[in-house]
Amino acid sequence: MTGDKPVTLAEVAAQAGVSIATASKALNGRDQVRASTKDRVLQSARELGFTPNALAKGLLSGRSGTVGLVTHDLEGRFSIPILMGVEDAFGAEKTSVFLTDARGDAIRERYQIEALLGRRVDGIIVVGEQTNNRPSISAGIPVPVVYAYAPSDNPADCSVAFDNVGAGRLSVEHLIACGRSRIAIITGDPTYGAAQERAIGAQRALDEAGLKLVGEPTFGTWTESWGRGATRLLMAQHPEVDAILCGSDLIARGVLDALRERGLEVPGDVAVMGHDNWEVLASGARVPLTSVDMNLEQLGRRAATRLAEAIAGNPHAGVDLIEGRVVTRKSTAPLD
Amino acid sequence: MTGDKPVTLAEVAAQAGVSIATASKALNGRDQVRASTKDRVLQSARELGFTPNALAKGLLSGRSGTVGLVTHDLEGRFSIPILMGVEDAFGAEKTSVFLTDARGDAIRERYQIEALLGRRVDGIIVVGEQTNNRPSISAGIPVPVVYAYAPSDNPADCSVAFDNVGAGRLSVEHLIACGRSRIAIITGDPTYGAAQERAIGAQRALDEAGLKLVGEPTFGTWTESWGRGATRLLMAQHPEVDAILCGSDLIARGVLDALRERGLEVPGDVAVMGHDNWEVLASGARVPLTSVDMNLEQLGRRAATRLAEAIAGNPHAGVDLIEGRVVTRKSTAPLD
DNA sequence: GAAACAACCGAAAAGGTTTTCTTAAACTCT
DNA sequence: AGAGTTTAAGAAAACCTTTTCGGTTGTTTC
Numbered sequence: 001m002t003g004d005k006p007v008t009l010a011e012v013a014a015q016a017g018v019s020i021a022t023a024s025k026a027l028n029g030r031d032q033v034r035a036s037t038k039d040r041v042l043q044s045a046r047e048l049g050f051t052p053n054a055l056a057k058g059l060l061s062g063r064s065g066t067v068g069l070v071t072h073d074l075e076g077r078f079s080i081p082i083l084m085g086v087e088d089a090f091g092a093e094k095t096s097v098f099l100t101d102a103r104g105d106a107i108r109e110r111y112q113i114e115a116l117l118g119r120r121v122d123g124i125i126v127v128g129e130q131t132n133n134r135p136s137i138s139a140g141i142p143v144p145v146v147y148a149y150a151p152s153d154n155p156a157d158c159s160v161a162f163d164n165v166g167a168g169r170l171s172v173e174h175l176i177a178c179g180r181s182r183i184a185i186i187t188g189d190p191t192y193g194a195a196q197e198r199a200i201g202a203q204r205a206l207d208e209a210g211l212k213l214v215g216e217p218t219f220g221t222w223t224e225s226w227g228r229g230a231t232r233l234l235m236a237q238h239p240e241v242d243a244i245l246c247g248s249d250l251i252a253r254g255v256l257d258a259l260r261e262r263g264l265e266v267p268g269d270v271a272v273m274g275h276d277n278w279e280v281l282a283s284g285a286r287v288p289l290t291s292v293d294m295n296l297e298q299l300g301r302r303a304a305t306r307l308a309e310a311i312a313g314n315p316h317a318g319v320d321l322i323e324g325r326v327v328t329r330k331s332t333a334p335l336d
Numbered sequence: 337m338t339g340d341k342p343v344t345l346a347e348v349a350a351q352a353g354v355s356i357a358t359a360s361k362a363l364n365g366r367d368q369v370r371a372s373t374k375d376r377v378l379q380s381a382r383e384l385g386f387t388p389n390a391l392a393k394g395l396l397s398g399r400s401g402t403v404g405l406v407t408h409d410l411e412g413r414f415s416i417p418i419l420m421g422v423e424d425a426f427g428a429e430k431t432s433v434f435l436t437d438a439r440g441d442a443i444r445e446r447y448q449i450e451a452l453l454g455r456r457v458d459g460i461i462v463v464g465e466q467t468n469n470r471p472s473i474s475a476g477i478p479v480p481v482v483y484a485y486a487p488s489d490n491p492a493d494c495s496v497a498f499d500n501v502g503a504g505r506l507s508v509e510h511l512i513a514c515g516r517s518r519i520a521i522i523t524g525d526p527t528y529g530a531a532q533e534r535a536i537g538a539q540r541a542l543d544e545a546g547l548k549l550v551g552e553p554t555f556g557t558w559t560e561s562w563g564r565g566a567t568r569l570l571m572a573q574h575p576e577v578d579a580i581l582c583g584s585d586l587i588a589r590g591v592l593d594a595l596r597e598r599g600l601e602v603p604g605d606v607a608v609m610g611h612d613n614w615e616v617l618a619s620g621a622r623v624p625l626t627s628v629d630m631n632l633e634q635l636g637r638r639a640a641t642r643l644a645e646a647i648a649g650n651p652h653a654g655v656d657l658i659e660g661r662v663v664t665r666k667s668t669a670p671l672d
Numbered sequence: 673g674a675a676a677c678a679a680c681c682g683a684a685a686a687g688g689t690t691t692t693c694t695t696a697a698a699c700t701c702t
Numbered sequence: 703a704g705a706g707t708t709t710a711a712g713a714a715a716a717c718c719t720t721t722t723c724g725g726t727t728g729t730t731t732c
Contacts, residue, residue: 005398005478006453006456006478008718008719009719009720010718010719018681019681019682019683020682020683020718020720021681021682021683021684021720021721021722022680022681022682024720024721025681025720025721028720030720032679032681033680033681034679034680034681037680037681049476051450051453051454052454052718052719053395053454053456053717053718053719054454054455054456055391055394055395055400055455055717055718055719056395056687056717056718056719056720057718057719057720058391058687059389059391059392059395059686059687059688059689059717059718059719060686060687060718060720060721061687061719061720062341062687064391066434066455069435074416074419074420074423075420080410080416081411083410083435084410084411084437087410087435087436087437088437091436091437091448096434096451096452096455097434097435097436098402098432098433098434099405099419099423099434099435100423100427100432101420101423101424101427112427114387115430115432117342117387118387118388118389118390119390119391119402120342120389120391140385142342223620224620225620250620253620254620257622280586284559284560284586284589284590285560286593342688344687344688345688345689345690346688346689354711354712355712355713356688356689356690356712356713357690357691357692357711357712357713357714358710358711360689360690360691361690361691361711364690366690366691368709368710368711369710369711370709370710370711373710373711389687389688389689391687391688391689392687392688392689392717393688393689393690394689394717395687395688395689395716395717395718395719396688396689396690396691396716396717397689397690397717398717
């Protein structure tokens with residue numbers, strides 16, 4: 001099967017006994033072609049297994065019907081759902097997606113974008129590795145660019161990001177709704193905007209409810225062992241805590257472990273809440289873990305939609321924020 | 337930046353004061369063009385920011401310089417490293433990768449492959465969701481197809497898969513080398529070839545060493561809670577066990593948990609070994625977990641290489657097996 | 673019966689690049 | 703100086719599709 005050249009429109013036309021022009025019209029549903037002729041062409045196309053050459057079409061129309069997806073975190077859990085959302089949204093409208101992984105390297109990124117432009121993509125989506133701002137690359141690029149997850153530092157660009165402040169607020173509101181009032185925060189690396197912003201959102205929600213955070217938010221690393229260590233410290237200094245808001249599900253796993261070792265019940269004595277809704281971790285936890293889902297697939301779809309709009313001539317400036325959603329599991333069950 | 341049409345070769349030629357043909361030759365390093373002329377053309381190209389139109393090139397040569405990557409498990413941890421390997425291998429040789437996700441649906445797959453063929457990809461890689469055999473789709477597809485992770489059921493196709501039998505053997509050999517002799521197996525879903533084959537490989541290695549497995553391999557689900565439950569059962573029936581070989585790192589996490597609760601030391605009393613080398617899980621475990629890495633990135637690179645060979649006219653038939661590698665951590669430290 | 677009209681179809685150009693073939697110019701040698 | 707040879711550059715075809723516009727039927731209207 002590997003040798004035969006693809007069937008061309010000319011061959012279809014020949015078999016149907018019409019001109020190339022007529023065959024084209026028939027296949028594209030143009031009028032100006034008799035029904036019987038159209039059927040004959042369609043029949044021939046089917047028999048020969050004709051697939052129109054997208055290259056030729058793209059060359060002619062100036063639109064390739066492709067987009068580039070430049071990610072920086074292919075191994076990470078965050079870019080994958082985004083990528084799924086993008087693929088999903090574009091797949092539906094007959095646009096194909098080129099995938100490249102720049103691995104956090106700006107030189108690589110530049111090179112790959114050059115390659116994508118050579119392929120005449122109609123637009124580009126750049127997926128960052130963190131939620132921190134990232135430098136804009138839109139200058140000098142002749143097609144629309146949308147930044148996903150990590151927004152561009154240029155407000156004139158179009159970005160789609162996650163609402164970390166809102167997530168912090170949502171989490172605290174959920175804990176309060178579950179009857180908790182002495183809430184502490186154990187989160188990850190303080191250089192991550194995500195960690196800072198979520199803490200800020202949490203603080204705001206507490207303020208509005210007239211509550212005070214127990215201690216200060218403790219920053220550390222995004223690991224289980226940090227979750228364990230921070231919990232031991234926290235419970236020693238503030239045994240009154242009745243809820244711990246964690247910066248990630250992984251941290252929350254460590255927190256759960258440490259609490260169990262200390263003989264504390266979850267959610268009876270302390271409620272625990274994670275972030276990311278990493279399914280396998282959250283529902284497999286010893287006490288299934290309530291967590292904030294970042295709706296990353298939706299984020300990807302939104303980015304795709306924005307790009308499609310820009311390609312169609314309606315660009316959008318500024319940052320679109322995607323809201324998280326609390327996925328309730330046992331670790332925050334309301335007190336009786 | 338969004339309006340301007342891309343620069344064409346004709347414009348470069350005009351600015352350099354030569355014909356299109358000469359410009360083309362100069363840019364492609366053909367001889368038959370004077371050095372000074374060549375310099376002039378290159379200079380113009382740089383000034384105008386010329387990027388050759390890959391669509392036109394592909395249309396002419398019949399080679400688009402693109403390949404399609406059809407995955408069935410985009411959200412899964414297994415396809416991502418494979419995808420990275422593929423992207424890596426092709427990125428190096430100026431081939432771009434179209435990504436599509438068929439999500440386990442054969443209809444979707446068929447449709448997406450049709451779309452890829454319309455884009456005149458030079459080849460296709462199909463990434464399966466499990467290691468079980470999958471139906472061949474090569475018939476009627478005019479470009480080479482390589483099956484990654486899940487091999488094709490047609491031995492005439494080219495597949496690249498993981499050596500599960502070998503992995504089972506490697507694991508047991510490692511445990512024996514660490515001084516263990518009473519080994520039990522707790523693994524996942526019995527409908528997964530991976531689970532069965534690894535058990536078989538383990539059995540063989542035991543046979544060769546003149547040892548017997550403790551009990552029968554216990555199949556269940558790929559979850560932590562199954563790991564916990566199976567461990568309780570196992571230790572009740574066979575307290576003599578000194579090593580547990582797990583079907584996945586997640587199961588191993590459950591096993592570790594249950595052992596700790598039972599007051600058993602790892603690795604002092606029992607060694608535990610996982611599979612997948614899921615970094616965050618394995619090294620974050622309470623006792624860092626020895627695990628088998630499937631070298632999936634290498635698998636992806638191999639698949640890409642095989643596809644490149646086939647495109648170049650040297651197709652390869654049969655299944656390439658990629659070996660795993662034991663990543664040693666504390667959970668299997670040798671006995672003193 | 674001629675003119676206007678509709679319906680259907682085909683010729684040709686366009687899109688950007690590579691390659692082959694031809695031509696023009698410059699050189700070498702006797 | 704003229705014939706032969708090398709070198710540099712250009713003209714044009716080819717890749718495949720879509721679209722515009724002109725042409726050929728056959729049909730209606732006065």
